[in-house]
Amino acid sequence: MTHATKAAFESLEGRKLFAAAGDLDAAFGTGGRATINFPVVTQPANSDFADRGVELFSLDSRNGLTVVAGDHRTGSLEAGPTFDDRELALARLDASGQLDPTFDGDGVLYSPVLRSVVDIYVQSDNGILVLGSTVAAPEGSFLARFTPAGTLDTAFGGGDGIVAFDFTATNVDQTPEGKIVVSGSAFSQAQSQDVLVAARLLSEGALDASFDDDGVAETPFAFGSGAFLAIQPNNGKVLLATSVVRQPTPVEIDGSLIRLNLNGNPDSTFSGNGQAFVNSEQIDDVAGIDVGTTGDIFVALGDTRPTKTVLTKVSSGGSQGLLFEALDANALINDIQAAFDTSGKVLLFGRVEATPGASDFKDAVIRYNGDGTLDRTFGTSGKGYIFNEGETGESANAFLGDLQADMRIVSARGDLAASGSYSVTITRRLSTGDVPPVSPPTSPPPTSPPTSPPPVSPPPVSPPTSPPPTSPPPVSPPPPVGATQGTLSGTLTTKLPAGLIGQQKLVGGKVIVAVTNPTTSLVKGKTTFSLSVSADATLDSGDAAVVSRQQNLKLKPGQTRNVKLPVKLLPIGTAGTYQLLARITAPDQTTTDVAGGTTFSVAEPVVDLSSAIDRGITGTVAVGAKAAVKMSVQNLGNVPAKGPLTAAIFASTDNTSSSDDVLLVSKSGNVAIKPGKSKSFGLSFRVPANLPAGTYYLTAKADTLSAFAEPDEANNIVVSSGTFTVG
Structure with missing residues (x-):
């Protein structure tokens, strides 16, 4: 970047003749930045309703299209505002930083498929894997796949586009051959502790039986904080990382790296047993991992105080090697990207003190050379890092980063305004210098840049590439009803x-x-x-x-x-x-x-349950003998019957149901019976001692506790056509 210079006949006025590494990419958004305006939802009939916006959680820009994911939060404005209602929010920008109209029509979507998101992965066809939880099971973990057009991919999973996991999942990645890997943690009964877990799926979402026999590998290694994931690009082996307490007094926390073979077992060629430790200081809090082109593993360290060391390297064999040059200020790191070219450079995204020692953290991008030194050609400060210009302070909830195929650097910042609303800003920077600038403007640029990026206006679906046609515009729709014709x-x-x-x-x-x-x-x-x-x-x-x-x-x-x-x-x-x-x-x-x-x-929504006896008792049975009856309950209504249901079998001396009937067995549980569908119940019991010798009919009753409001309660009861004898 040149400084203000005077020539004999022309003042350059501080203009930039060539771009430098780390400069904002003028071909993206407006001056290198784009703000995503997610739709604001209102409920006119509910004055207590409020839309808080989208809280950023994940970013992926590997294919040149930038995808961000977060939680769309809505809720109540009453005393002590609560925004507990969440749903998945996705947005995709095209290569120029504009909302992509080929994605769900306008570049953004809300989906109730997931309640909250933790990670995304954009596949080579621009399909999007989204990892998170659902409203029905907020403590569970689910992986959904969206098509490049933004619709739920029903060819993935069990036909509904979703795969469920029985462990807490945190990250998703993909092997070179297209298999999907999900990392997380679970409590191991055998080890009586939380351990690291990895699942591998085939491309269509089925668990891969060649990975630890059932597709899910429960490792023998403890889970501490974080369950980070990376895939070795040369062989598809799975790398997991967490932070564990290795010494309680005085406390010592080290990074724990695990490598699994292709069959899901720990890789004995990695530090002898599949586990290697990162021990560079007393507290080694892992903030992320990535793998370079040579197979070396780069480990980002989250809280660098007091040594200001943010990065270390572990060899492909599991030995800790290079400890990268310390920063000149404290930093809090939350994302890492190793360059996938031959440069060997590594990028970190996080927060760095603007004034060393003052704890005035600001979002920053840090770049290291492959030899462990700070890349002081990155930016103009000579420090090896660049603050996110135009921002007033640290990000409210996330500052994430990624590398595009051409090595351009993309970062996403989540803000929380004083009004209580979230927003998302995307920035793209150049990776190398001496890039000719875009065509100069026809008028002088403003003397002071804007303090915040202007919003991205969604592009028209079909932007014109030539002058408008001379033919008349499309025919307007029919006259509206209930109001006069407005401008639109x-x-x-x-x-x-x-x-x-x-x-x-x-x-x-x-x-x-x-x-x-x-x-x-x-x-x-x-x-x-x-x-x-x-x-x-x-x-x-x-x-x-x-x-x-x-x-x-x-x-x-x-x-x-x-x-x-x-x-x-x-x-x-x-x-x-x-x-x-x-x-x-x-x-x-x-x-x-x-x-x-x-x-x-x-x-009107109606639930109407009807009982049937599918298999009864025949012949003679003795008191105390085992017996079994199979009954079914059909939903004749037009909405699903969801909730607690009790099914019971009685013995009746006649072919009518009465209070004198003797209860033989009952069974309760939650059901979800769709309209027109049935649920079967196998009911086993011993003939009770209070049932006198004699001949009986079986009476089956559904919903004996009246949990469902029904228009016809009579068909909840059915009496068998045949009898059985107790003797």
């Missing part, structure tokens, strides 16, 4: 099923509004889309509000763009015939109401 027009392109049941969850979880600019002028600015459900074709105050979303739009004359409104449930309380209505409020505050065009009917 639109249509509801999502067709609902002809019949819905109560507040049935919508397949796909979204409604699409195609919004058009029918004017001859550019329309640009914040546009609000509100969706309601109505019993007629007119939008009024009595209609139930579904969702409202505000989005920055930029529409050229005649241009149409699809806007997704996330919808989980339609707030319909009673049966009837309804239709969807949308209101579009343009930047100039004019409104347009849009009808869905077709109606749909809603039926």
